[in-house]
Amino acid sequence: MSQKRKHEIACPLCGQEQLVELWDSINVDSDPELREALLSNRINRVECAGCRKSFRVDKPLIYRDRDQDVFIHFDPLVGGRTLPDAEKAFREAMDELNRLLPPDVPSPEAHLVVEWSELVERIFLLEEGLDARLVEHVKYMMFQQNPDKIPADKKNLLFDAQDSTDDQLCFVVQDVATRKLEAVLNFSRADYEALVNVFDSDDQLALLDEQFPGPYLSGRRRFLQDLAER
Protein backbone atom coordinates (compact mmCIF):
# COMPACT_ATOMS: atom_id res chain seq x y z
CA MET A 1 0.00 0.00 0.00
CA SER A 2 1.22 3.48 -0.82
CA GLN A 3 1.15 6.02 1.95
CA LYS A 4 1.00 9.76 2.07
CA ARG A 5 0.47 12.18 4.91
CA LYS A 6 0.49 15.86 5.67
CA HIS A 7 3.82 17.59 6.21
CA GLU A 8 4.55 21.13 7.32
CA ILE A 9 6.96 22.71 4.87
CA ALA A 10 8.30 26.15 4.01
CA CYS A 11 8.43 27.22 0.36
CA PRO A 12 12.09 27.36 -0.70
CA LEU A 13 11.29 30.31 -2.95
CA CYS A 14 9.14 32.64 -0.82
CA GLY A 15 9.38 31.05 2.62
CA GLN A 16 5.63 30.65 3.21
CA GLU A 17 4.85 27.83 5.59
CA GLN A 18 2.09 25.46 4.58
CA LEU A 19 0.67 22.02 5.17
CA VAL A 20 1.03 19.75 2.14
CA GLU A 21 0.30 16.12 1.44
CA LEU A 22 3.45 14.18 0.50
CA TRP A 23 4.15 10.55 -0.30
CA ASP A 24 6.14 8.55 2.24
CA SER A 25 5.99 5.30 0.29
CA ILE A 26 4.90 4.19 -3.12
CA ASN A 27 3.75 0.70 -3.87
CA VAL A 28 3.50 0.15 -7.59
CA ASP A 29 1.84 -3.25 -7.18
CA SER A 30 -1.27 -1.65 -5.68
CA ASP A 31 -0.94 1.78 -7.31
CA PRO A 32 0.67 1.26 -10.73
CA GLU A 33 -0.09 4.83 -11.86
CA LEU A 34 2.37 6.17 -9.28
CA ARG A 35 5.32 4.74 -11.22
CA GLU A 36 4.56 7.00 -14.16
CA ALA A 37 3.87 9.89 -11.81
CA LEU A 38 7.30 9.44 -10.23
CA LEU A 39 9.13 9.05 -13.53
CA SER A 40 7.51 12.22 -14.86
CA ASN A 41 8.50 14.08 -11.70
CA ARG A 42 5.00 14.54 -10.28
CA ILE A 43 5.61 12.85 -6.94
CA ASN A 44 6.07 15.14 -3.93
CA ARG A 45 5.89 18.15 -6.19
CA VAL A 46 3.76 20.94 -4.77
CA GLU A 47 2.55 24.31 -5.87
CA CYS A 48 3.18 26.98 -3.27
CA ALA A 49 0.00 28.53 -1.83
CA GLY A 50 1.82 31.87 -1.66
CA CYS A 51 3.92 32.41 -4.77
CA ARG A 52 2.28 29.69 -6.92
CA LYS A 53 5.68 28.38 -8.00
CA SER A 54 6.06 24.64 -8.13
CA PHE A 55 8.91 22.68 -6.57
CA ARG A 56 9.72 19.15 -5.43
CA VAL A 57 10.07 18.49 -1.73
CA ASP A 58 13.11 16.30 -1.15
CA LYS A 59 12.08 13.97 1.66
CA PRO A 60 12.55 10.26 2.33
CA LEU A 61 10.51 7.99 0.09
CA ILE A 62 10.23 4.24 -0.25
CA TYR A 63 9.59 2.83 -3.71
CA ARG A 64 8.34 -0.72 -3.98
CA ASP A 65 7.51 -2.84 -7.01
CA ARG A 66 7.30 -6.50 -6.04
CA ASP A 67 6.42 -7.63 -9.54
CA GLN A 68 9.67 -6.16 -10.94
CA ASP A 69 11.62 -6.94 -7.77
CA VAL A 70 12.41 -3.28 -7.11
CA PHE A 71 12.75 -1.96 -3.55
CA ILE A 72 14.46 1.39 -3.10
CA HIS A 73 14.90 3.75 -0.16
CA PHE A 74 15.39 7.35 -1.23
CA ASP A 75 16.97 9.31 1.62
CA PRO A 76 18.01 12.75 0.38
CA LEU A 77 20.95 14.38 2.14
CA VAL A 78 19.16 17.56 3.14
CA GLY A 79 19.14 19.53 6.38
CA GLY A 80 22.65 18.47 7.36
CA ARG A 81 21.99 14.76 6.86
CA THR A 82 25.15 12.90 5.84
CA LEU A 83 25.71 9.73 3.87
CA PRO A 84 26.75 7.81 7.03
CA ASP A 85 23.43 8.92 8.62
CA ALA A 86 21.51 7.60 5.62
CA GLU A 87 23.45 4.31 5.59
CA LYS A 88 22.90 3.80 9.30
CA ALA A 89 19.14 4.47 9.00
CA PHE A 90 18.95 2.13 6.02
CA ARG A 91 20.73 -0.71 7.86
CA GLU A 92 18.43 -0.27 10.85
CA ALA A 93 15.33 -0.31 8.64
CA MET A 94 16.56 -3.50 6.95
CA ASP A 95 17.28 -5.19 10.29
CA GLU A 96 13.80 -4.27 11.46
CA LEU A 97 12.25 -5.58 8.24
CA ASN A 98 14.14 -8.87 8.50
CA ARG A 99 13.04 -9.25 12.10
CA LEU A 100 9.41 -8.85 11.06
CA LEU A 101 9.59 -11.23 8.11
CA PRO A 102 8.71 -14.88 8.68
CA PRO A 103 11.89 -17.01 8.68
CA ASP A 104 10.97 -18.77 5.43
CA VAL A 105 10.56 -15.51 3.51
CA PRO A 106 13.79 -14.30 1.89
CA SER A 107 14.60 -10.67 2.61
CA PRO A 108 14.11 -8.43 -0.42
CA GLU A 109 17.14 -6.88 -2.08
CA ALA A 110 16.86 -3.28 -1.03
CA HIS A 111 18.69 -0.30 -2.47
CA LEU A 112 19.68 3.02 -0.96
CA VAL A 113 19.84 6.19 -3.07
CA VAL A 114 20.33 9.77 -1.90
CA GLU A 115 19.53 11.80 -5.00
CA TRP A 116 16.33 11.99 -7.00
CA SER A 117 18.21 11.32 -10.26
CA GLU A 118 19.65 8.18 -8.65
CA LEU A 119 16.16 7.04 -7.67
CA VAL A 120 14.89 7.33 -11.24
CA GLU A 121 18.08 5.75 -12.59
CA ARG A 122 17.86 2.82 -10.16
CA ILE A 123 14.22 2.08 -11.01
CA PHE A 124 15.05 1.83 -14.72
CA LEU A 125 18.23 -0.11 -14.08
CA LEU A 126 16.52 -2.75 -11.94
CA GLU A 127 13.58 -3.00 -14.33
CA GLU A 128 16.14 -3.72 -17.07
CA GLY A 129 17.44 -6.60 -14.97
CA LEU A 130 20.88 -5.02 -14.57
CA ASP A 131 23.07 -5.44 -11.51
CA ALA A 132 23.36 -2.05 -9.77
CA ARG A 133 26.79 -2.80 -8.35
CA LEU A 134 28.17 -3.90 -11.71
CA VAL A 135 26.80 -0.79 -13.37
CA GLU A 136 28.59 1.33 -10.74
CA HIS A 137 31.71 -0.70 -11.44
CA VAL A 138 31.31 0.12 -15.14
CA LYS A 139 30.99 3.83 -14.25
CA TYR A 140 34.17 3.56 -12.18
CA MET A 141 35.99 2.20 -15.23
CA MET A 142 34.55 4.94 -17.44
CA PHE A 143 35.84 7.63 -15.06
CA GLN A 144 39.21 5.88 -15.00
CA GLN A 145 39.41 5.69 -18.80
CA ASN A 146 38.17 9.21 -19.59
CA PRO A 147 39.79 11.54 -17.03
CA ASP A 148 39.71 14.52 -19.41
CA LYS A 149 36.27 14.00 -20.87
CA ILE A 150 34.55 13.14 -17.59
CA PRO A 151 36.51 14.51 -14.61
CA ALA A 152 34.82 12.73 -11.69
CA ASP A 153 34.99 15.75 -9.39
CA LYS A 154 32.83 17.74 -11.80
CA LYS A 155 30.81 15.17 -13.75
CA ASN A 156 28.41 12.41 -12.86
CA LEU A 157 27.31 9.44 -14.98
CA LEU A 158 23.72 8.24 -15.07
CA PHE A 159 22.48 5.09 -16.73
CA ASP A 160 19.97 5.98 -19.43
CA ALA A 161 17.60 3.09 -20.05
CA GLN A 162 15.54 4.82 -22.70
CA ASP A 163 18.46 5.35 -25.07
CA SER A 164 20.13 2.02 -24.38
CA THR A 165 19.89 -0.61 -27.10
CA ASP A 166 20.48 -4.35 -27.43
CA ASP A 167 24.11 -3.52 -28.24
CA GLN A 168 24.90 -0.55 -26.03
CA LEU A 169 24.29 0.59 -22.49
CA CYS A 170 23.84 4.33 -22.65
CA PHE A 171 25.14 6.72 -19.97
CA VAL A 172 24.45 10.43 -19.72
CA VAL A 173 27.11 12.81 -18.44
CA GLN A 174 25.66 15.17 -15.84
CA ASP A 175 27.41 18.30 -14.62
CA VAL A 176 27.49 18.05 -10.82
CA ALA A 177 27.19 21.80 -10.19
CA THR A 178 24.47 22.69 -12.71
CA ARG A 179 22.79 19.22 -12.84
CA LYS A 180 22.56 19.71 -16.61
CA LEU A 181 22.78 16.66 -18.85
CA GLU A 182 25.60 17.25 -21.31
CA ALA A 183 26.73 14.28 -23.34
CA VAL A 184 26.17 10.62 -23.94
CA LEU A 185 28.65 7.76 -23.57
CA ASN A 186 28.05 4.18 -24.56
CA PHE A 187 29.32 0.97 -23.02
CA SER A 188 29.02 -2.21 -25.02
CA ARG A 189 26.44 -4.62 -23.66
CA ALA A 190 28.70 -7.51 -24.67
CA ASP A 191 31.40 -6.08 -22.38
CA TYR A 192 28.83 -5.76 -19.59
CA GLU A 193 27.79 -9.41 -20.09
CA ALA A 194 31.47 -10.40 -19.98
CA LEU A 195 31.73 -8.63 -16.62
CA VAL A 196 28.66 -10.50 -15.37
CA ASN A 197 30.52 -13.73 -16.15
CA VAL A 198 33.77 -12.53 -14.59
CA PHE A 199 31.98 -11.65 -11.35
CA ASP A 200 30.18 -14.97 -11.29
CA SER A 201 32.93 -16.59 -9.21
CA ASP A 202 33.18 -16.12 -5.45
CA ASP A 203 36.70 -14.72 -5.36
CA GLN A 204 35.86 -12.14 -8.02
CA LEU A 205 32.66 -11.30 -6.20
CA ALA A 206 34.71 -10.66 -3.07
CA LEU A 207 36.61 -7.98 -5.02
CA LEU A 208 33.34 -6.30 -5.87
CA ASP A 209 32.27 -6.52 -2.21
CA GLU A 210 35.50 -4.78 -1.33
CA GLN A 211 35.03 -2.08 -3.94
CA PHE A 212 31.40 -1.46 -2.98
CA PRO A 213 30.75 -2.61 0.58
CA GLY A 214 27.40 -0.79 0.45
CA PRO A 215 24.65 -0.19 1.11
CA TYR A 216 25.13 3.03 -0.88
CA LEU A 217 26.66 2.27 -4.29
CA SER A 218 28.42 4.93 -6.31
CA GLY A 219 31.17 4.35 -8.85
CA ARG A 220 31.87 8.06 -8.88
CA ARG A 221 32.22 8.35 -5.12
CA ARG A 222 34.42 5.26 -5.01
CA PHE A 223 36.62 6.61 -7.81
CA LEU A 224 37.05 9.96 -6.03
CA GLN A 225 37.92 8.16 -2.77
CA ASP A 226 40.55 6.09 -4.53
CA LEU A 227 41.98 9.20 -6.22
CA ALA A 228 42.26 10.96 -2.87
CA GLU A 229 44.07 8.00 -1.30
CA ARG A 230 46.58 7.63 -4.10
Ligand SMILES: [Zn+2]
Ligand atom coordinates in the same frame (compact mmCIF):
# COMPACT_ATOMS: atom_id res chain seq x y z
ZN1 LIG B 1 6.32 30.18 -2.38
